Structure formats: C-alpha cells, structure tokens
Amino acid sequence: MAERTWKTIESGPHPYMEMLHPVCIKNYGKWKYHERPRPGVLKHVAESGDVLYTVRAGTERQDTVDIIRRFCDLADKYCEGHLRWTVRNNVEFMTPDWSSVESLISDLEKLGHPIGGTGPSISAVAHTQGWLHCDIPATDASGAAKSIMDTVYEEYVREEMPNRVKLSTSCCEINCGGQADIAVVIQHTRPPRINHDILANICEMPSTVARCPVAAIRPTTVNGKPSLMVVEEKCIYCGACFGACPAMEINHPEYSKLAIWVGGKNSNARSKPTTMKLVCHGLPNNPPRWPEVNAVMKRILTAYKEGARDWERVGEWIDRIGWKRFFELADLDFDRFLIDNYRHARTSFNTSAHIRF
Amino acid sequence: MAERTWKTIESGPHPYMEMLHPVCIKNYGKWKYHERPRPGVLKHVAESGDVLYTVRAGTERQDTVDIIRRFCDLADKYCEGHLRWTVRNNVEFMTPDWSSVESLISDLEKLGHPIGGTGPSISAVAHTQGWLHCDIPATDASGAAKSIMDTVYEEYVREEMPNRVKLSTSCCEINCGGQADIAVVIQHTRPPRINHDILANICEMPSTVARCPVAAIRPTTVNGKPSLMVVEEKCIYCGACFGACPAMEINHPEYSKLAIWVGGKNSNARSKPTTMKLVCHGLPNNPPRWPEVNAVMKRILTAYKEGARDWERVGEWIDRIGWKRFFELADLDFDRFLIDNYRHARTSFNTSAHIRF
Amino acid sequence: MSDEKEFQLNPTPHLDELEKGPWPSFISGFKELAKRTGNTMVRGALDQLNYSYETRLGYWKGGVVGVHGYGAGVISRYSMIPDLFPEAKEFHTVRIQPPPGLHYNTKKLRFLCDTWERLGSGLINMHGQTGNLQMIGIGQDNVQEFFDEVNKEGWDLGGAGAVVRTGASCVGPARCDQACNDNLKLHEKMLTYFTDLVHRPQLPYKMKMKFAGCPNDCINSIQRADMSFIGTWRDDIQQDDAEVEKFIDEKGMDYVVNNVITRCPTNAITLEGKKMVIDNKDCVRCMHCLNVMPKALSPGKDRGLTMLLGGKGILKMGNMLGAVIAPFMKCETDEEIEAVIEFVENIIDYWADNALDHERVGEFMERIGMHQFLEDMELDATIEMVNHPRDNPYFKASHDHDPLAKKG
Amino acid sequence: MSDEKEFQLNPTPHLDELEKGPWPSFISGFKELAKRTGNTMVRGALDQLNYSYETRLGYWKGGVVGVHGYGAGVISRYSMIPDLFPEAKEFHTVRIQPPPGLHYNTKKLRFLCDTWERLGSGLINMHGQTGNLQMIGIGQDNVQEFFDEVNKEGWDLGGAGAVVRTGASCVGPARCDQACNDNLKLHEKMLTYFTDLVHRPQLPYKMKMKFAGCPNDCINSIQRADMSFIGTWRDDIQQDDAEVEKFIDEKGMDYVVNNVITRCPTNAITLEGKKMVIDNKDCVRCMHCLNVMPKALSPGKDRGLTMLLGGKGILKMGNMLGAVIAPFMKCETDEEIEAVIEFVENIIDYWADNALDHERVGEFMERIGMHQFLEDMELDATIEMVNHPRDNPYFKASHDHDPLAKKG
Numbered sequence A, B: 001m002a003e004r005t006w007k008t009i010e011s012g013p014h015p016y017m018e019m020l021h022p023v024c025i026k027n028y029g030k031w032k033y034h035e036r037p038r039p040g041v042l043k044h045v046a047e048s049g050d051v052l053y054t055v056r057a058g059t060e061r062q063d064t065v066d067i068i069r070r071f072c073d074l075a076d077k078y079c080e081g082h083l084r085w086t087v088r089n090n091v092e093f094m095t096p097d098w099s100s101v102e103s104l105i106s107d108l109e110k111l112g113h114p115i116g117g118t119g120p121s122i123s124a125v126a127h128t129q130g131w132l133h134c135d136i137p138a139t140d141a142s143g144a145a146k147s148i149m150d151t152v153y154e155e156y157v158r159e160e161m162p163n164r165v166k167l168s169t170s171c172c173e174i175n176c177g178g179q180a181d182i183a184v185v186i187q188h189t190r191p192p193r194i195n196h197d198i199l200a201n202i203c204e205m206p207s208t209v210a211r212c213p214v215a216a217i218r219p220t221t222v223n224g225k226p227s228l229m230v231v232e233e234k235c236i237y238c239g240a241c242f243g244a245c246p247a248m249e250i251n252h253p254e255y256s257k258l259a260i261w262v263g264g265k266n267s268n269a270r271s272k273p274t275t276m277k278l279v280c281h282g283l284p285n286n287p288p289r290w291p292e293v294n295a296v297m298k299r300i301l302t303a304y305k306e307g308a309r310d311w312e313r314v315g316e317w318i319d320r321i322g323w324k325r326f327f328e329l330a331d332l333d334f335d336r337f338l339i340d341n342y343r344h345a346r347t348s349f350n351t352s353a354h355i356r357f
Numbered sequence C, D: 001m002s003d004e005k006e007f008q009l010n011p012t013p014h015l016d017e018l019e020k021g022p023w024p025s026f027i028s029g030f031k032e033l034a035k036r037t038g039n040t041m042v043r044g045a046l047d048q049l050n051y052s053y054e055t056r057l058g059y060w061k062g063g064v065v066g067v068h069g070y071g072a073g074v075i076s077r078y079s080m081i082p083d084l085f086p087e088a089k090e091f092h093t094v095r096i097q098p099p100p101g102l103h104y105n106t107k108k109l110r111f112l113c114d115t116w117e118r119l120g121s122g123l124i125n126m127h128g129q130t131g132n133l134q135m136i137g138i139g140q141d142n143v144q145e146f147f148d149e150v151n152k153e154g155w156d157l158g159g160a161g162a163v164v165r166t167g168a169s170c171v172g173p174a175r176c177d178q179a180c181n182d183n184l185k186l187h188e189k190m191l192t193y194f195t196d197l198v199h200r201p202q203l204p205y206k207m208k209m210k211f212a213g214c215p216n217d218c219i220n221s222i223q224r225a226d227m228s229f230i231g232t233w234r235d236d237i238q239q240d241d242a243e244v245e246k247f248i249d250e251k252g253m254d255y256v257v258n259n260v261i262t263r264c265p266t267n268a269i270t271l272e273g274k275k276m277v278i279d280n281k282d283c284v285r286c287m288h289c290l291n292v293m294p295k296a297l298s299p300g301k302d303r304g305l306t307m308l309l310g311g312k313g314i315l316k317m318g319n320m321l322g323a324v325i326a327p328f329m330k331c332e333t334d335e336e337i338e339a340v341i342e343f344v345e346n347i348i349d350y351w352a353d354n355a356l357d358h359e360r361v362g363e364f365m366e367r368i369g370m371h372q373f374l375e376d377m378e379l380d381a382t383i384e385m386v387n388h389p390r391d392n393p394y395f396k397a398s399h400d401h402d403p404l405a406k407k408g
Ligand code: SRM
Pocket: A034, A036, A042, A085, A086, A087, A088, A089, A090, A117, A118, A119, A123, A124, A126, A163, A164, A166, A179, A180, A181, A264, A265, A266, A267, A268, A269, A311, A313, D101, D169, D170, D171, D172, D175, D176, D177, D178, D216, D217, D218, D219, D220, D291, D292
C-alpha cells in the first residue's frame, strides 16, 4: 500500500442539507399536511402551497452498486438528482411533478421494485445480517425476509390492512431486528457446547462469565488448562455467551429453532409503545424458504386483517379481543413456556378475576 | 386453676347455617336483585318475592361486651335474633319488615351509631391494632381511624361520592390494613437502633437477618457477644426486622412519619384490582387527632368528589385525568421518593412520549 | 371486682380527645366498660394507651401463651412497662373463628360476651382484618378456661403464625343477589378440613384463604389472601329485556351509555334501540354492568369459581396480588367441593415440602418460577393465567415442542 | 479482475430458491454484480452463504481491522472455512455515517458506489438497522484507502463497539408535516459534537441516539436507542375548524366518532356539532387524531422535545424501553441545542465514570436506581417520568422532607 497522504477529517455524519431535494429545502419545517393519492405514493403539501410527491419502492436491502446506480439514474431523470431511503430499507423518490409519478412507477416496476409500503400496508421486513456477515447467526434473516415478502407481497402494494404492519426477522436471539408487529427470532433448545480446543486461546473468560444473564457459566479446568463450564440446569439457552466467546457454540441446525412474536409497537399513537410477546416457538429453521414460519405468519396476518378495526395495530387488536381469542383465531397453542418466568414475570400474571370464557 | 375436664373439639369455623336470619335461609342462593332505598339501607328481593331490608351502622370496631349486647337487644327486638358484621366492621340488621327499619334506625342513632356506609359513600376505615395491642406499632391506627371518620362523617351517612370509598390506616409499614382507595401507613425515616442489651437474649438472629428485604443486616460481635449490625447505606428503614426481633428498634416519635397512599382497588369491577400508590410522605405522627393527615385526606377526597365520574373509583379517576392533574388537584408535591426504585421499578416508568402538559 | 362507689379511672387526657366528634368512640366504650365492670385490666390498658399517645411509642411485647393441644390461636401480650401500668401487665388476645360470612344469632353472641366478661377484659374486636373474632385482653391463667367454655358451644380458635389462617367470606348467597358460588359452604368445608393445620404450625408460613361470592370481591381476597376463591360463571349473562327497557326509560339513554356501555372494560356491550346486546365471548366477568343494573342483568347459570394463588401484603416483595391458577372449577356438588379441597391440599403439600422458612406461597412461586410450579403440580398452562405471553426469550425452550402438532 | 468470457459462478442451489417470487431478490443482485464485475470475493461469499444454507450454520469470525487513528467503525470478518471458500476469506464491513434522515444526492452516492466497486465487493446495505451505510465485503489491505477516499468527500465512519453509535433520524422537517423538532439538525450537531466518542471506544458500552420529529417515532427511538429525542409541543393542537367540518362531511360522522373521538387514549376530544373540542390539558400528544386528520389538525406552536433514556434490546435484562428523563426541552436556537447537548454530555460522563463494563445506560440506571441517578445528576423528579408513583414503601425516606411546605 502506498504511503498515506490524507489526514482524516473527523467530520461526523455527512451534512444533510446538500442532500435534500430543492423543494424540501424551500419548505423545510413548513409542511402543512399529507395525503396518499395511491398505495406507494405520498403527497405532501407545504404552507407555501408547494406540493411534493413521494414514490416509495421495495428494495433488496442487501444492495449492490448496480442496484443503487439504477436508482440514481431514476433520481437524475425525475428528482433533480435526489433520493432517500426509509428506516425500513425502502427507497423514496420525490418530485413536485405529478406527471413524473406515473413514469417513475413504471420504470421502478420494470426494474422489479414493487411500489407500496405506505399507509395501512405491510411494509418491508426489518432484518439483520445473518449468515451473510454476522459472526453469531443461527439463521439467515435476509433470506427469511425475502421469503416472507414474497408471501405478503400483495399486502405491500395495497393499503388494505387495518393499520401499518411492521415485520422483522433476526438471526439470533439478540434480535437486532427490534420490536415489531410480528417478528421471527431464533430460540435455541439446548445449552451451548463448549469447544475447549479453542476456548483457552480466544476467550476473555471474565467477560464471558459476566455476559450470562443467569450466572450459569463457571470457570473450570479442562485438560489442565483454565476453561469454562455451563451449569446446564441454570442455562436458558440464550446464546448471549456466544456473542462474547466463539467457543460457546450455541448454534445448531436442529437445536436452533424459530419463534414468532407479536404485538410490538414503537409509535406513541393511541397506546404507548409495547414490547412484542412470544406466541409460537419450536418452528424448524428451514432454509431456503422457511415455509412453516411463513404459514404461521400468514395465519396471524389473515386473522388480523379480518378482525382488527381501522387504525388498530396488531397488539392493540389483541388487547381488545384478548389473548385467548387471538390464539383461537391464529390457530396457535398456548403452552407453559409462553408464561414469563424471568425478572418481571409476576407483572404479566393475571391478578384479577377478569377471564374470557 | 381447676383440673381440665373438657376435651377439645376441633370444630373449625362455627357453622353458619344456624346463624342466618330465617329469610336468608329460605332464600339462600336465590336472591334476585337489590336496591338502596336510602343511605345505610339495602333492600334485597328474592326470586320467591321475599324482601329483606338491611340496616347498616358504624361501630367502634374495638368493641365491648356492652356495645355488642346492645346490638343483640336490637337484633332481638327487630331481627328475630340475628345480625351480622361486614368486612369493614359495620354492623348489619336484617328484617323483612319495612316498618321496623325506621325505628331500628332511630334506636341505633340514639345509641350513637351512624347509619350509612352503603353505595357511593365513604365506609368505615379498615384499621389495625396499633398501640392498643400490637407489639410493633409506630402509631395508633384505631385512633387515626376515629379521627378520620369524624372528618368524613357526613360522607358516611350520605351516598354522594362518585363510587364507594374504602379507607384504611395501618400502624406499621407492614400494613395489615391492606390496599385501599386512600390509606394512611407508617413510613420510617432512619434505620433501626439496635438494642444490644437485649438482642443476644431474645433474637433468633438468622431469622432476623433473613427478614431484611435488602440484606442490610449482618452478624457482628458487640462486647464479646454475638449480635447484629445494620449496614445503614443499604437499609431502607422498612422495619421488617423489628417484626422478627424487638431489639431492632425502628419506632421513634419523630422518625416514624405517616404516608398517604391512593388508588388501591380490590374489586374486579371495570378495571382489574390495583395496588395503591404513594402520594405523600413525611407527615407528622401527631396523636391524638392527626390533623395533618386528616387535612391531606380531606383534600384528596374533595378533589375526587368534585372531579370523578359516577362509578369511578379513586384510582380509576386518576387513571383518566392522569397523575399530574391529580397532584395539582390534591395540592400535593411530587418528589423523587415517589419514583419507584424497588424490584419492578422500571415497569412503572413512563416509557412513552405520552405526556400531559 | 366492681365496687359500690363508682370505679375510678385514671386521667387519660390524650385519649379523651378521641371521645369528641360524631363517630362512635372506642375510648368511650372502653371507659364505659371499665366503669361498669371495674375491670382493672381495662383501666390499665387505657392508661398504657394514653401513655403511648403521650410518648408516641408502643409498649407491648410478645411471649408464648396457648391452649392445650394447640400451637396457635392466642396472641400473647405483656407490657414492657409493667411497673408503670401493672394492671395491664398481661393483655393476651384469643382469636376465635367466626361463622363464614360473619352472621350471628344473639344467643351465641351473648354467650360469648358473658363468658368473656367473666374471664377476660370484655373488649372484643368485631372483627380483625383477617376476619377473626378477637377477644382482646385476658390473663394467661384464664385462657384455657375461656377456651374450654366457648369450645363447648361450638367455637374454635383461629389461626396465628405459620398455619392455615382463619378464612373470610363475604355475605354470599345468604343475602347477595350476585353470589355465583356458595362461598360460605366452601369456606366452612375447607377450613374444617384443614383444622389441624390451623391449630398446629407445620407450614413454612401463614396461608390465608378468602372466599368471595363473585368478582366484586367484597372480601378483598385477591390482595389479601394466599388463596382467593371467587364465584363466577362461564355461560351468558342472564338478561331480562323488559327490565332493561324499563331501566333505560327510567334513567335515560345518556345514563346507560355513560355508565354502562362505555364502562365495560372490553366494550362487550352494544345497544340496539332499547335492547342491550352483550357479546358474552368478550365479557370478562368484571361485574360492572350487573352492578349498575342488578334487576335487569344477572350472572349466568353455569357457575363455578376462579381461583387465584399467591396474594399477600407488602413484606419483602412489595404487595403481591393473587394470580389465576384455576380459571374455572365447578363447585356445587359435594364431589366438586371435595375436588377443590383436594386441589388446595396438593398445593399446600407442595409448598410445605419445598418452601423456605417464612416464605409464603406467592413468594415461593416467584422464586421457583411458574414453569417449575406448573410442572411439579402437573397443571396445564392456560392463557387465563397471564395478561399477556412473555416478552423476553429467557427460558429453557423445549426441543420436543412441536407447535405445528395441535394438541387433542 | 473480470475476464473476456462471462465470469462463472459456482452452483448455489439453495440460494437459487431465493430468486423466485415477486419481491426483489438480493441473491439475484449479488449474482448480477459478481458476473458483471468478476469480483471473486462476491462469488466466494455466495458460495459460503449457500453452504450455510445447506448446513444451517454460519462461518464468519471476528478479528481486528480498522483505520488509522480510529478504534471503531470496521466490522472484521474472516471465514472459518477458508479452505473451502478461499475467495471470501476476508469479508469486512465498513460502516459509514449517512446524512441524517437518509437523504442523498446521486453525485455523492455514485461516488461511494464507484469507490466501493473499485476497492470493495460492491455490496452495500442501505441501511443497517442502526442506520449505517454498510459497505459489506472488503479485504483488510483496501480498508484504509477506501476510507481515505470517501473521507475526502465528507464521509466519516460510523460506530461499532463501546462507542457513541451512528445516530438515526426520521425524514423530519425535510418532508414531514408532523415534525415538531428539527431532528436532522439536532442529530447532525449532536453526532458531530461526540465525534471523538464515536471513533474511539472510551465508554462502558454502546450508546445509541435516535431522533424522531414527533411522537409517531418513525425511527423507533424509544425501543432501540439509549437516548431517544422526540419532537413534541406543549401548547394547544392547532385546529382548522373549516377543515374539521369538511372532514366530517366527507368521511361521515360515524367515521369520525369511531376513528378519532373514541380512539383518543385519554378521551380528550368531544364533538359539538361539527366542531371538535380538544381538552388540551388531557391530551398526551399521542399523535393519533393528527394522524387521521392531518389537514385539519396540526401540532401546537410551542415546540420542543421529550427525551427518554435507557432503551435497548433484550440482552440480559429483556427488552428495555427508554423512560422519560426530560419531559420538555426547547430545541430551536443554537443555545437551546447546545443546552440539550450539554445535558446529554453530563449523562454520558456520569455513566462513563460509574457503569460496569458492557453495561448500557438503562441497565446502569436500573442497577443504581432512579433516586441515586436523579440525585447525582441534580435532576428534578417529575411526575412525567412515571406511569404512576411507587406502590411499595421500600425506599430511604428523607426525614427532612416536609410535604406541607409547598415548594416555590
Ligand atoms: C418514511 C418514514 C420515515 C423515515 O424517515 O424513513 C415514515 C414516514 C411517515 N410516517 Fe411513519 N414512517 C416510517 C417509519 C415508521 C416507523 C418505524 C418503522 O417502520 O420501523 C413507525 C413506528 C412503527 C411502530 O409503531 O412499530 C412509524 C409509525 C408511524 C405512525 C404511527 C402508526 C400507528 O398508528 O401506530 C404514523 C401515523 C399514521 O399512520 O398516520 C406514521 C406516519 C408517517 C407519515 C404519514 C408522516 C407524514 O406526515 O409524512 C409518513 C408517510 C407514511 C406512509 O408510509 O404512509 N408513521 N413510521 C418511515 C417509512 C418506513 C417504511 O418504509 O415502511
């Protein structure tokens, strides 16, 4: 490598002002209202009277320079060279010109990018690295996300759900995908197997011991070398230790299952934000298309679509009809594992005579 | 004492059937509905068409044989020799005969027993032993209860509150008085002083150590004798150790204050049962009439009476208007001690942007 | 004991303040009793109480007083300052189990009063917060005789310490139109069955049971009992359409909307003209609509009880409410009642065998976790036990669990 | 690298299944890229990924790769099976901080693409869940050059490890009618201020910040950020009465009742004919009515932000949501923004000085307790911080606290 001549400028986040569409700059902070002329298209009207249309399209998230350059081509053609991404990896094109909207849509569709994800639709799955890049994944969140989006495709391009539906998939129990209306997350079914061959060399043992939420890891000696052991009665198979030390092998093709969680909500609209709740576990981790996961997800979405009122998010719908009815409608079984037994377990118990029969 | 000739019959609770008023026996389990013809009087109508009036009156709770015999006289006169007590220490007289009701009321009033406590009234304070009998009291719940009932007397004999109001007073932090719409409970403001002179003789040390919720008590040696010590940084002044060992002297005329709690609810009507919440602490323990406590209680009750909707219990009213407004209306200060920092503290935090300004 | 000339009380200036005001004064009662009977123990208790008011401290300490064969039921109290107030140097309480529902006849009550006046102070708590008849103030020497006398008349001691405690019930079907369960009968049978455990401390700690006829829970069972038994129903609310219409006509439509329809916690009620339509699948048996309209609405006919486990006061953990352990149990026939008692006995046995000292069943469950509890008790998990499923993944997920193989 | 004849990919039968279906396929994208560029690293990554699909296991391990002067920003990945798939034996990711709000111009973006194609794999994540531009797949030897090139054009690395992480903002005032706070500006200033802490691990653990223009929280800040900044207002909602009436006329009264009036969490809205009356004292700024009727209703004019502290994922504790730490701060003028940044810095300093290793600020607060935290930070407790006051008496009650001496 050649001698380095550049001196780093610690500039922080790239300034945003030069990135904005001119109509955004002009009306910055002075938007009056918005409408949705059709699925996938937003119309924002400014106090000045200016109008800005946004066309939203689905992407691969695991993009390539080719894909991005094609988006740039469209942005140059229709949007004075500006574009943005949403927090859910959708791409957005803005133009004040309604007549551009139609051709933009058709160009995007030709490239294979669906138009949608706005209003009461199912937007793109928030997903994580998986086998493509992470060092601790038990599944591939990108692949699962792709198979799910194929399944719910029609609901992405329409606005026919009761309210916005936010999905996520994560490739380990840590769940970088976050809380969602419906989420797919790994759940292991046995303790880590310790690889004593490598442990001594690579493990920062005190950190690994400290990482365990239930203090199940203890120092020990194996073949005369300091090592670690897992108290299997205590271990809750969470895999947190594997994040700290690669010798704590938690992942396994059979013993790493998938679980489905519902009712997470981040917005403050109506109800306060809520965490998602476990409703199904033990689904096989079945790449490349995860049909079992897709089937359960579909069942839940169908019940929600049929049963919820407008503006009710998944969790709000369940709150109204009760969990008992949810399990019936989604055709899921309740089992004792779904009862919390962790730190604040008792706060989730039904300490009342309120019961649906 | 003479030689014992009687052999105990372990009979358990006294059978109730012979205790019931004949009309109760006849219509047992077959009551159809009830009405409240006037404050302090209930009318129960059975499927058979039978009618039973109940007259409810306030008592001392710390009763005497004289008081009870006078109630028996009235029961003999009007109720075929039957009477009962409520869970809140009110006495109840039942008769199928409306014409008896009036004279019963006037006889009771002549004896100084107010008629009321029914429907949306303030019923009698549930209270505890205090200085009269308990071994660990820091105040006298009976006296506090009497002073409070004097203050709210008019609301006992009327039915003008939004819903039933349940009060309680307890003489130590253990709170045998239970959860109530408004409760008065002791709150200490310093750690126990250990009486080493008596400790060694009377203390079951391991039990005392185990009783502390924050593990603040440790074995030590004082003057060569095994004793206990309190880690003052840890101690939360709860007094639990005093219940286990009289040498852990927590009570003090100045350092034992009174606190007010609101919003406890035991019924399942509408909302689920709730625990009560701390809204005021540091009130002086000021016998014989506890004017400061009475003043705060009155403020809360007045705000509730003015602001709540029919059928709203104190906690439900606050839920609707928000705690911020409650503190304003009751003219109370919020301070950091009112923020939970115990086991499930975080579940009480506002994890939303929902804010009233 | 009493004298010709009026029995003299000592000055009790602090207590005298409590004779003021409209509410009946226990101090006046005590004084009346002391004066009439000349019972010096009562005078001593008044004096010591006045001193407590002055110094703002209590002066009783415990000890061990009991009756033959029992290990519990008497709360002993000795004065810590007998030199100052020798008349009340002993002041024990005898706890007596009242009839379920606190119903009395005057004959039985007068007998208690007479015996108590003869052998004790004449002071009685009607009732203690747990529900006992508390006979306050007796010397050790009289305790056994008092017990024997009342025991002959069918009274037995209540609980204290690490035992099954005296039960408590609301008025129940004896007089209440809302009662869905014969709580008085269940209470009587249950406590009689466990009589040995009431009298002889053999448990990790106290075990309280309370019995409510319906979810109004007039006996505060969920918050105050380790075991809460609450009458309920599982079919539809009974409606009298004519009475509904009458109610609407009398009270007005606004009243019904504002006080019934909008107050149902699950919005299970809608109005069609003057007809109320209840979606009973959504009803959570909260009782509210039945409370407002008792003439028009009544609980369903398929009745039973919901049982909650683990309620208790704030000590150590902070207040714990009971949590649903059995959403519905029939409880009418003798066999059904026995099945309920057996269920309870299994829990008590399991808890007694495994809990730590001073650990109530709720704390015990908290410590071992609900999974272990259900597994050991061989109980099915049901959704009624929780407000919502878990929101953390921290459990030992079973590898054999197959969510796609529906049970049954 | 690329050849005359078409660049050959190895068979990836499992991945090929992911080319089916209507949703854009990342596998197709990867293949297209590999074929066009002949980048063997991409082929290797595809092969290893296919092997992962076959064996259902991952094969990357970490290491240490970075750029000159920084301690964070590159996630290093080495294959655990380089013998099987030597083409992708190195596959590091460079995290780049995007502009707040994820707005781009094509010039800047094309430059990134070109540089990345030249020095890296050509694979890019738009975007990572934290909000980074993730340039996936580069060999250690090219990392510094790639960074230097893009740094010249104004791009800087994002966070990784125990640092202040890359911030994230919703689209904000750039295009949103609901924005109550200039979150893009705050984000830019805040992250620039903490640039040193982004690049050099000096903290107990990661510290994430997210900036939402309003309580809709389109950036998921409450659940996913240690520090959540949410635009809000404290005066009255702005209403356009004519638009309200129009809305009612268009949508019908039923729609308004069922979707607005009855859905307000505090029942703060009533209807008077076709006028909506909002009791703004009861409004909790949930955004719902404004969401349904954006033309008729807008946030008030006295705007600022609510800050929450302690949000994070499930690790160790179970999911933690941020909790209100400052109910309202003005944040418009430069001074106001600086005051917010100072407030944040104080928290970071305090946390950095006192937390354990790997302890996020929410866990830290949980451990030391809110009382200690408020005391040490010299912050007032306010009722907005909690859903309700405490329900247990277990705290060190101050003897000096006089509830009767009202403050101020
Ligand atoms: C573009 C985007 C912000 C960004 O900076 O990228 C955005 C944009 C808007 N959001 Fe959002 N939200 C965006 C992510 C979110 C998220 C976070 C997420 O998706 O991960 C949330 C929180 C989700 C949650 O609660 O779990 C979110 C919760 C909302 C809500 C509240 C919905 C609710 O009822 O709970 C609204 C209000 C509404 O629906 O009118 C809203 C409304 C809006 C509006 C209408 C705001 C406006 O006036 O312009 C925007 C157009 C929405 C549309 O799609 O119809 N936005 N919005 C994000 C698009 C994501 C996507 O591509 O799907």
